[in-house]
Amino acid sequence: MNSLKIRFEKMGIHIPEILLPADAEMNKWAVVACDQYSSEKNYWKETEEIVGNSPSTLNLILPECYLEDDDKKDRVQKINSTMKSYMKENVFRKLDRGFIIVDRSTPYVESRQGMILAVDLEKYSFSKDTKSLIRPTEGTVLERLPPRIEIRKNAPLDIPHILLLINDREKSIIENAFIDSDSFETVYDFDLMQGGGHVKGKLISDESYLEKICTAFEKLFENNDMLFAVGDGNHSLATAKEIWEKLKSEGAPEDHPARFALVEVENIFNEGIIFEPIHRVLFDIDRQDFFEKLKTVYECEIRTVSSEAVMKDKVSENTREHRIGYVSDDEVGYISIKEPAIKLTYEVIQKFIDDYREDNTQVNIDYIHGEKALYDLSRRKGNLGLYLNAIKKSEFFDMIVAGGALPRKTFSIGEAEEKRYYIESRSLIS
Structure with a gap:
């Protein structure tokens, strides 16, 4: 032995x-x-x-x-x-x-x-x-x-x-x-x-x-x-x-x-x-202020849709844009960010969230596994849920070897x- x-x-x-x-x-x-x-x-x-x-x-x-x-x-x-x-x-x-x-x-x-x-x-x-x-x-x-x-x-x-x-x-x-x-x-x-x-x-x-x-x-x-x-x-x-x-x-x-x-x-x-993706929920947040500040950092558009199902379809479309869904107490939609230098959607949005929270210290964040939990929390007044797609596991090891650790809370297994x-x-x- x-x-x-x-x-x-x-x-x-x-x-x-x-x-x-x-x-x-x-x-x-x-x-x-x-x-x-x-x-x-x-x-x-x-x-x-x-x-x-x-x-x-x-x-x-x-x-x-x-x-x-x-x-x-x-x-x-x-x-x-x-x-x-x-x-x-x-x-x-x-x-x-x-x-x-x-x-x-x-x-x-x-x-x-x-x-x-x-x-x-x-x-x-x-x-x-x-x-x-x-x-x-x-x-x-x-x-x-x-x-x-x-x-x-x-x-x-x-x-x-x-x-x-x-x-x-x-x-x-x-x-x-x-x-x-x-x-x-x-x-x-x-x-x-x-x-x-x-x-x-x-x-x-x-x-x-x-x-x-x-x-x-x-x-x-x-x-x-x-x-x-x-x-x-x-x-x-x-x-x-x-x-x-x-x-x-x-x-x-x-x-x-x-x-x-x-x-x-x-x-x-x-x-x-x-x-599985790891979604974000922001608490005690002014949704419109968040979106307006996002537009000053990235070239992006905010679009409303009729349902969570439509939002998911839009986020999953094969596009060169970074797409992130959002859910709030009275609105569902998605964010389209035009080709910033950062290649990974998770890194794009997490960097902005971190910077935004430095100036808005009352805003708290939680990282959510599962769509039901995301929607339940996001529909409460004053909350904003951000829906993200899962990364491809076939590319996973190559991404780590080439670029080092991913941004925190980028993926979840199940x-x-x-x-x-x-x-x-x-x-x-x-």
Whole structure:
């Protein structure tokens, strides 16, 4: 196993000892990623009602809808104490060292396949122009790291919703492992709460099969300057990186558990991977002022249409213009921006939003996954929703390699209920 470990290490891969709950109701244990439903506290209240007093990852995370609440510090302390009590009370069982292959169905896809493993944070950087083996796909907002750092810096557990992508056209790694899935031990198989679909995980711990996976990764590694692209959870991975760098500067050993982060790896060419746009909702905004200021920065036109369906069609038309749909309490339409030097629509509109909010500090923003949530929020008086198209996943890796990280919140893999649910964890205690 030691020679295999060294081979994996060259590619930034670590074979983890994964923790799963020993005797918990899995549909109450697993909850969706903390950055979902960030403007919909009702979702998280319903989740609390479902969980009740049962052991759950809900007690180990801080949903982002509570980040601005006065009791945030108390919540963080409670999270860390709950982690410790779960470990002390033997809530977890440790699996044999290995990877878990995951098959996830959602309301939108029958199957999305992935592989749970750990990555070496020495092979990752979140700087925009990094040439590291593991690269961010969106800009990292440093202001978003402190609350995550507060939770992780004293946390005895690594509980991920991080999703990394590989560029495996031949489907030689993850999909290939599923061909032999009947020979692997099933470690969980259950329905996810709140419309999340179903998930099934199987453990691969046999050394000969892990070597087979290693060989396939090595072939992919030979042909790619970037092996992993962060598909989701970039700020969580950046948090883990910051904490590892601090521990390292304080003299932590090279094999300290905090050097590694548990992730799910998925192949961008898997049929279950569907790139969804991330829309914007602006709160407490004067729509006409926003449009007038936009016209002073870009050559653009604002056009009203009869419905959201027509707006979507107009935004999706093949044109050299940048098109962004908009929805408000009494109007639907789209914005056409004439060929600015910036090539990516997301970057065009995000740059303007950032500049506009500097002069209009009362305007808040949220990044929305899913059309229904966008329309519901946008129809409230004083709000303005901005609808964007998804980027093409076939161009994704080339875009990152050529231009570095994309603007923040440029893409999303699936709708909100399709995001990773917290299931697996690993110990951070050395």
